[in-house]
Amino acid sequence: MMRLCGFETYTDVQLREIKNINIINNSLNEIPNEIDLFANVVNIWFNNNMIMYIPREIGYLKNLKLLCLDDNPLRSINKEIGLLTNLEELDLKNCQLEKLPYEIFNLTKLKILNLSCNYLTKLPREVENLKSIEKIWIDNNQLMSIPESIGKLVQLKELDLSSNRLQYIPDTLGTLSNLSLLWMQSNQLESLPPSIFKLQTITLLNLGNNNISFLPIDVFHMDNLQELVIAWNKFKVIDSELYKAKSLKKIFLDINQTILKTNPMTINPELIIFRNSTPNDEMY
Known part of the structure; x- marks a missing residue:
């Protein structure tokens, strides 16, 4: 019998037909080992529960495209997550993670990776293997550096x-030719x-609340920059x-x-200047 809320009476045949599993805000404290019976599941939402462990059997879900586990006290992720070769979105926000398994960077179809609000101190150089990635959110961690x-x-x-x-951003960041939104506020950057x-x-560049002592005028010549935060x-x-x-449409000082x-004749009439009174003010 499947030990998962809402699926206790399903037969194995019925479980194999399930495409979506949505168990949110339900005090779920474990993912059963029988999770592999959902052989054709495409989307899983287990966010905001009490899950502390991901069973190895999750690696058998070869059709899985979305896995949302945010707001669970996981602390660690099993290496079997690297077997989810069709995964396109992985949400691990606020899971108390201190490190990532290297196997997570085998997910070459991954487009969205949310690692916000954890305790990560390092982003491994193997991140380069995420060839399809379009969005990485790794804010509110303890990163000291970013790999080249x-x-x-x-x-x-x-x-x-x-x-x-x-304290340092690698020069290779400048090779990201499709990058549109870049948030780097509230770090210890000096240059x-x-x-x-x-x-x-x-289109958006947020450099607010750092230790930058010099701002090159080149920033004002970026062709598509619409919002700039330098407060x-x-x-x-x-x-x-x-x-x-x-x-440029908005600038935050x-x-x-x-x-x-x-x-006055050279002033861009569409530019709006905002003033932040404290470093804790909202900066986009």
Whole structure:
């Protein structure tokens, strides 16, 4: 008998026909070993439960495309997760994870990886194997560095590195030619590689609440940049080139930063300037 809420009376044949399993906010404390009986399941939502362990049998779910386990006290992930070769979205937000199995980077069809709000200190260089990845959210962890191999993720469109302990960003980040949204606020960054400002696909760049002492004017020449957050850094004067940024629609400054004066005729009329009164203010 299947020991899973809502499926206790199903036959093995019926279980093999199930495509979606949705058990959310249900105080579920375990995934039964018989999970492999759902041989054709495509989507699983087990988020916001009390699950502490993922059985090895989950590796048999070869048709699985979405696995959502966020808000469970997992602490660790079994290496068998690397057998889910058709997985496209993996959500492990707020699972108390301290490290990842290297096998997770065998998921070459993965498009979305959510690792937010854990205790990760390292993103392994094997991340380069995620050839199909489009979105990585690894904010609110304890990362000290980012591997240079991240530059090989040419399909990446969104990258959230905010609220970590990063002091350095590799120059290879500038090779992410499809990157559109980049969050790096609330780290310990003192400078940025020039290659970042050559990313002409970027529409949102959040650098707020760091230790950056110099902002290159190249940031105002990024062709598609629409929203820029630079509040609460060490530099206090903003170059008047800001006003010439053709695509920029919003910029977030802090109350202590000033912009050099310029000819009013050169000001972009669509630009809106926001002022943050404290580093904890919402910065997109």
